Amino acid sequence: MSRGGSRQLRVIAAGTGLVETMVALALAMVITLASLRVMAMSNDEYLKVEQAILMDEQAEYLLELTGRLLQQLGHVDPSRPSTGAPARLTEGALQGFDNAVSAGSAPGVQGIRAGAHFSSDLIAMYRPGEDGQRALNCAGSPAPPVASEEGERGWNSLYVAAAASGEHELRCRYWAGEQWSTQSIATGVAGLQFRYGVDSDRDGLPNDFLSASSLRALDANRPLGQPSAWTRVVAVHLALLMRSPQPVPIQQLRTIDLFGSEPAVRGAGHDPGTQIKANELDAHRLWRSYDAVIFLNNSLVPAA
Numbered sequence: 001m002s003r004g005g006s007r008q009l010r011v012i013a014a015g016t017g018l019v020e021t022m023v024a025l026a027l028a029m030v031i032t033l034a035s036l037r038v039m040a041m042s043n044d045e046y047l048k049v050e051q052a053i054l055m056d057e058q059a060e061y062l063l064e065l066t067g068r069l070l071q072q073l074g075h076v077d078p079s080r081p082s083t084g085a086p087a088r089l090t091e092g093a094l095q096g097f098d099n100a101v102s103a104g105s106a107p108g109v110q111g112i113r114a115g116a117h118f119s120s121d122l123i124a125m126y127r128p129g130e131d132g133q134r135a136l137n138c139a140g141s142p143a144p145p146v147a148s149e150e151g152e153r154g155w156n157s158l159y160v161a162a163a164a165s166g167e168h169e170l171r172c173r174y175w176a177g178e179q180w181s182t183q184s185i186a187t188g189v190a191g192l193q194f195r196y197g198v199d200s201d202r203d204g205l206p207n208d209f210l211s212a213s214s215l216r217a218l219d220a221n222r223p224l225g226q227p228s229a230w231t232r233v234v235a236v237h238l239a240l241l242m243r244s245p246q247p248v249p250i251q252q253l254r255t256i257d258l259f260g261s262e263p264a265v266r267g268a269g270h271d272p273g274t275q276i277k278a279n280e281l282d283a284h285r286l287w288r289s290y291d292a293v294i295f296l297n298n299s300l301v302p303a304a
Contacts (some may be wrong), residue, residue, distance in 0.1 A: 096212030108152035119273030138172035191241030
């Protein structure tokens with residue numbers, strides 16, 4: 001009796017151990033799958049953060065570069081006696097073009113044509129080098145001095161174009177000393193927009209921010225002999241649309257208003273490219289907009 005009972009107890013104990021083992025394995029599999037899911041989510045989040053940091057760094061550099069170039073245009077020598085009124089841009093120092101790119105080898109701003117990605121704008125700044133080579137071109141190099149008969153060579157242009165890889169980039173076009181050169185400044189720049197702050201009451205501050213096309217319309221209707229509306233620009237509102245360099249897990253996208261969502265500010269109907277619809281964006285990339293208002297040095301009264 002006792003031997004049979006012992007054998008029965010051993011069989012029951014063995015059966016119970018197998019069930020517990022299978023339950024333990026099932027729980028371990030659940031925990032392992034959950035851990036793998038958490039790891040995958042962590043990797044996705046890390047990728048997003050990494051790409052966002054790269055976009056932030058690129059945008060910060062581009063805003064600083066553009067600001068430096070624009071402020072060179074209105075540089076006021078502090079040793080010059082003050083006239084008592086805000087200084088003005090010289091005629092032809094600044095030009096803007098809506099929905100434009102630079103193409104071909106034509107000098108200066110002669111090779112500009114329509115058809116930019118997301119209707120991006122082109123800005124052209126005229127700043128020839130000086131004897132001390134204090135002026136820098138858009139590539140960051142000293143701008144060579146330009147003789148009066150070589151005036152076109154003082155132009156620097158910024159615009160968006162597609163690279164051979166298909167990625168869009170911000171390009172800089174400038175006179176390199178012997179020929180016109182085009183250089184990529186940053187990749188991942190999908191959109192570029194400018195609004196120009198016009199001072200209409202001569203207090204050195206912008207009263208309204210207008211598109212390049214609006215400024216050209218003002219010039220077309222100005223009285224004979226009156227200075228160009230571009231000479232009244234004292235600030236520039238710059239907006240960038242950046243796209244992440246690498247693909248990321250699919251994103252929920254929204255419409256992006258580069259100058260804000262208020263209709264009076266956006267002006268999308270009159271300035272294409274300032275509002276990008278969600279269905280125009282790639283859901284496998286991160287998208288961010290950046291903007292800055294850059295006040296030109298010419299908006300300040302020179303020191304006495």
